[in-house]
Amino acid sequence: MHALPDQPDLYTALRASGVAPEDLQALIKASPSAVAARLRAADQGLLRAILRAGRGQPAIPTAPQIIAHLQGQSFAPLFRPDVASTRTLALLTNGEHPDMPPFSCHAFDAWFTSKNIPYGIGTYGEDRSVYRTAQFADALSPERRTRHLGIDVFAPAGTPLYAPLPGKVLHLTYNADPLDYGHTLIVEHAADGLPFFTLYGHLAATLPTLLRPGAHITAGQHIADLGDWPENGGWAPHVHFQIMTDMLDQTGGNFYGVGHSSLWDVWQSICPDPNLILRLPDSAFTLS
Numbered sequence: 577m578h579a580l581p582d583q584p585d586l587y588t589a590l591r592a593s594g595v596a597p598e599d600l601q602a603l604i605k606a607s608p609s610a611v612a613a614r615l616r617a618a619d620q621g622l623l624r625a626i627l628r629a630g631r632g633q634p635a636i637p638t639a640p641q642i643i644a645h646l647q648g649q650s651f652a653p654l655f656r657p658d659v660a661s662t663r664t665l666a667l668l669t670n671g672e673h674p675d676m677p678p679f680s681c682h683a684f685d686a687w688f689t690s691k692n693i694p695y696g697i698g699t700y701g702e703d704r705s706v707y708r709t710a711q712f713a714d715a716l717s718p719e720r721r722t723r724h725l726g727i728d729v730f731a732p733a734g735t736p737l738y739a740p741l742p743g744k745v746l747h748l749t750y751n752a753d754p755l756d757y758g759h760t761l762i763v764e765h766a767a768d769g770l771p772f773f774t775l776y777g778h779l780a781a782t783l784p785t786l787l788r789p790g791a792h793i794t795a796g797q798h799i800a801d802l803g804d805w806p807e808n809g810g811w812a813p814h815v816h817f818q819i820m821t822d823m824l825d826q827t828g829g830n831f832y833g834v835g836h837s838s839l840w841d842v843w844q845s846i847c848p849d850p851n852l853i854l855r856l857p858d859s860a861f862t863l864s
Contacts, residue, residue, distance in 0.1 A: 579606040586614060586716040587839060590623060591630035600624055614715045621824030625842050635845035638770045639821040645767035646819075646852040651740040652795040654817065654854060659695050659729055664860045667696040667730060669704050672863055678706060679728075680755060682805065684812040688730060698728025698814070699861045700849050707834050721834040725847040726775070726818035727854060733804035733813040737776065739797045740853050741765060745787050746773065749829025751809065757816065758809035759783045760829060761800055763793065773823060774853070775831055776800055777816035778808035817850050 580589050580603065595603050600623055604615045615623065625635035634640055653659065667676070667688075677683040679698075688696055707722040714721070743763040751757040757777030765772050780801040793799055802813045816833055823831065824846065835843030 578603060579608070580611050580615075582608055582611050584718050586611065587626060587719075587836065588717075590626045593627070594630065595627055596631065597624035597627040600627060617715050619825045621822065621826075622842075622846075625822075625824070625846060626839065629839075629842050629845070635842040636821045638772075639845040639848065642767045642770055642772045642821050643848050643852065645770075646848075649741070651853050651855065652738060654737055654740050654815070655695070655729065655731065655735065656738065657694070659697075659854065659860070660856050662694050664695045664697050664856070665691055665693045666861050666863055667698050667728070668863065669698075669702060669706065679812050679814070680706065680810055682812075688812065694731065696728075696730030696814070697856065697860045698724065698726075698730070698816075700724060700727050700851065701840070703837060704834070717836065717838075719836050719838055721832065721836050723835045723837050723840055723843065725833055725835055725843060726777070726816040727850040727856075728814045728816055729854075730812060730814040731802055733802050733808075734780065735802045735813070736798050737779075737800045737802070737815060739763070739793045739795055739799045740774075742792070742794050743774070745789050745791045745793065747829035748784055748787060748789055751777075751830050754810050756809045757830065757833070758803050758807050758811075759800075761787065762829060762831070763799075773820040775816070775818040775820065777818075777833065778811055778814055779803045781807050817854065819848055819850050819852065820846060821848065822846060 578593055604612045629635045677687055702724045703722050743765040746764045747762040749760045751760050759779035761776040763774050780803040782801045804813055
């Protein structure tokens with residue numbers, strides 16, 4: 577069995593190895609002990625996805641079918657009034673708004689209120705400098721996870737959220753680490769029998785009064801409210817909305833909200849564009 581030599585970036589080495597995903601454990605066993613320890617500490621589902629991509633396969637085998645299914649559906653609005661038909665401001669974070677405080681700074685609230693716009697939009701796939709910290713590092717690569725896997729919608733704390741589509745509550749979790757999701761909802765859905773998932777992060781403490789694990793929800797149902805500081809993880813009030821075609825090996829009610837630029841094709845298969853559901857116009861993601 578092929579072995580991976582010790583090197584800083586094991587993700588790149590995995591992708592280039594040509595090893596089949598079903599042989600991951602054999603690869604780990606054959607590798608030097610230091611490499612094996614690093615690989616075992618990683619999400620095994622993510623490693624298998626990288627191996628598939630390295631062999632020219634979809635990183636998540638069911639992702640193409642799930643994406644095609646979502647493209648053919650219609651959805652209830654996540655907010656009322658619908659974000660898609662309301663004035664929005666693209667909250668780009670790489671110098672496009674020179675005077676905008678970080679989302680994790682309380683001064684952001686006054687800045688956004690001064691714009692007198694109902695919704696602010698944080699974009700999918702944006703490379704955000706705020707994530708270039710140790711919190712977003714891992715043991716397999718020196719590269720930080722900086723590419724945003726969701727769409728953010730900013731609005732006042734307490735604003736209700738409504739289910740865009742039916743599903744079953746998989747997790748209600750309070751992810752308490754600083755700059756984590758705070759109150760978090762993950763819902764399981766089916767696309768022609770194939771499971772996929774949606775995540776709603778940075779919610780209010782009303783969440784467990786509205787839903788319970790295993791509960792079935794219907795499209796248009798009131799499912800959550802936007803959280804305030806600090807119940808939402810320490811951010812200006814907003815929801816991080818994300819699609820997952822696979823939960824990988826994440827079972828604790830949390831999931832990656834940012835991915836590696838070098839693995840962006842893999843992350844797009846795991847977490848496709850949430851606008852498949854939100855259906856916001858292109859103008860929501862750009863500055864006029």
